[in-house]
Amino acid sequence: MKRQSSTNINESDHNPCGLLWVKIENSNDINNQAFKIEVSENDTVDDLKDKILERLNNTRWKSMNDNASISLGVYTISASTSIPQQSNYLQQNHSIDVDSLNSPVDIIPNLFQKQSVIASAASGTTSATMPPDSSILTPQPSIVLSKLSTSIPINTNNTNGHPNNMISSMSPKTFNNIAHEEHVNYIETSPQRACSTSPKLISVPKASIVRPSSVTLSQATTNNNNNNSTSLPHLSNYISTNNRAYTQARLSPNDFTHQLSQVQQKHARNIEGLRYSTELVNRTNLTYRVIFQPDELAKNIRHHLFNNKQTASDPIFIFSNSTLSLERGINSISNSNTKTEKPLLSLKPIDVTNNYMHIGRTITPIEIGESSENPYHVDVNANNGDDDNENEVQTSSPNEFKTYKLITNEKQLKEASDLLSNEDQVEGMETSPKQAILLLPKGYVGDHHNGVGSHSLNEELGRSYENQKDIQEAITSQLNTTKSHSSTSSTENLPKSLEVSLQGSDTTAFIQQHHHVPLNEQEVGLIDPMIENEWHKKTAHTHNDQSQDQKQQGTEKTDSQSSTEGDSPVTKPHVRILPKDRPIPHPIRAHPKSATSSSSAQKSTSERVFPKINVLIVEDNVINQAILGSFLRKHKISYKVANNGKEAVDIWKEGGLHLIFMDLQLPVLSGIEAAKQIRNCEKEQKKGTSNGSGSPPVIIVALTASNSIEDKRNALISGCNDYLTKPVNLHWLSKKITEWGCMQALIDFDSWKQGQSRMTDSFLNKVPKKVKMGVIS
């Protein structure tokens, strides 16, 4: 809290000179709207980026981007230039490259390339503008060449330009700029694709007309160069290597085959006097992306580009690597009017809560419709296919027609990525993140999941369908365990059709909690299409012992947990005895020997799936508040803070909380008392609502500073579901949050609420006495 204000202080150190509207480019988040960034007198584009990142600090977008991966710019549409002419031109350019460089590497056999050219920063004093006229934009190279004493063959077909201007602007400065080229090349070809690095370098697309208007003379030089008239060896070198970079990074056949919607608005950008680079993003209508150099002053952009009058409808776009890499997937880059509407399925978690999913055999269409009664209707008739098959998934979502591969484990991911990168090499296209569909619980907003651990889901689903009996046993023992030890781990099994009676609200919480516990972080993210017969086959034939292990785990767990709890977690917070073969919410370093299935999961600790939950931290010590708060922020979990038990109860009454971390020793009202009050209120609420449609009980996790058994017992008796011993191990906590949060995510499933007789609060009230689980003894 204290720290958040610091940046504001920094900003106020400068004189704000205005606002800039910026908008994330190509995001299909409906919440993506232009927003204002305050611009100080001396802010550079780089500073702007920092501010933007700061502003978006708590978003998912931020988690995928940093200063190096984003750039600021606008789109501009060039005036008409015929493609044949360009092709012609490009061809010529290639010949020059060949001759001048003698380097096959630099010859790009792709006619649809973009050229990048350097120019010095326009002084702004030369006000001559260059009309979008090809005769002007195809300059006279021969003169340039002679002046520059180069001996490179020149194609004179396009030499109608303004050589004099060009020469005059070929100042030493220009050559200094050239000296930077190699760095630029390097960086632009790097995966991070910093859009802008070297100051004063302007790389311009090859297409002959870059700007519809207002090109200064020195920029005309640029165009001249661009148009192949310059044959300086190093320039050519630059151009061609840069071509490669761009070709790989940006251009694909899709860019050209896809006809954009007609240019609705030709931005006649006045980019004179700004330092920028451009990229051709759509050949058909010559859409360019103008990317500002990082050292360009923001106020200049405001001034030149918008004449200090910018509106929200005409924002500066924030380009990022992650969105760039998607463009192939969506087949196009569009102009500024349409691009933000483009849905980007590939990297976007899909909310499948209300969707109907049908997974068949190896080729599994997934239908995403508007309504269904079942959140995951999984057709598990699939009987064959092995792990190595990539399952094709078709979506019938209105916006998505591409075929995506459903990648469900690391192996598949690797294969798919190898495959795709091979393709890319052939086609000379970029190799960057591929599309994947992640099936996630409702409201999921966490980080991307890399697909490990889906196997255990298979196993669980398989078990849940065919081995319900086993599962019941497992759950029973799990609940037993829970009752006596307050579970510290997720279970192995997914209870699909258990019925549990309601025996008081305290136990309700337990039941609900552990009803849903089975999905842990590795499992919630993905559904493997070849769900289960296959798994059963495998288990039956090759992993017999493993499956037996799993069947026994319920009982093993009881033992192992008691031993775990028997240790003193306070004095040795990081030393926990872990049972084997158990995907555990425990810190990595405490994981002595993980089973093969969970070892891969361990690698992905950093890529967690955190469900969208609201957490309340009840702590009187600001330092502990700050630590927990920072931890939650890091994982994009929203949270509130209460300083004592009374505040906690008050905040809880406001509603919307899923999880409470409750310190027990608190001023005013102790954590124990607060937990009791909350549970009592829940009871009353439940009575009040006749049909039990009240919100599910909040999960209360006690934070105990001592490890005395009595404290823990008191915590559980008072209505806490679980406890953590302080100092909280953050690795462990993240696992626990996932576990708790997943439970909540499942509890909130709409359809689960709507009378699936199996689970959640509705049945708990409707069928109160139906079931005996020897659990709650």
Place this chain on the structure above:
Amino acid sequence: MIEPMPVEIINWGILNEIISMDEDDPDFSKGLIIQFIDQAETTFGEMDEQLNNNKDLSELEKLGHFLKGSSAALGLQRIAWSCERIQNLGRKAEKSFPSKEQLLDTLPADTELTDSDKANYDKSNSGVPPTTDDDDLYLFLIKRALAQARLEFQVARRELSTYYNEVL
């Protein structure tokens, strides 16, 4: 039975988790440490106040608990240990405190104590314990525990200053 004093001044396993959050939030851990230093000094002062004037054991228990929470969360385990002693002495759950020789022995061999450290430590960590079994005994023990906590605080502060390469 009193738990043994941890040997390492800082549990880096714990502190590193917090330091790892600096990635998202530069200087986060250092800010916390600075905040803790303020908090510890304030709390020590409040403990002094209780020891000298109010002599309220339950307040001392709360103060010990409070500082134990944050010091433990930062991995400053020897401070946390001392605070836990204060907490337990405050509620009379323990009725002894290890001798200062024992405790000094547990310090890492390379720990350097300044003269003022030693002077302060000795000054408030001396005297003959009351023979009675009333609050005076616990207040006396808490006073010693507080001296220990202060010493540990100075040692930890120095180690942290070294780590952050800055006088904290």
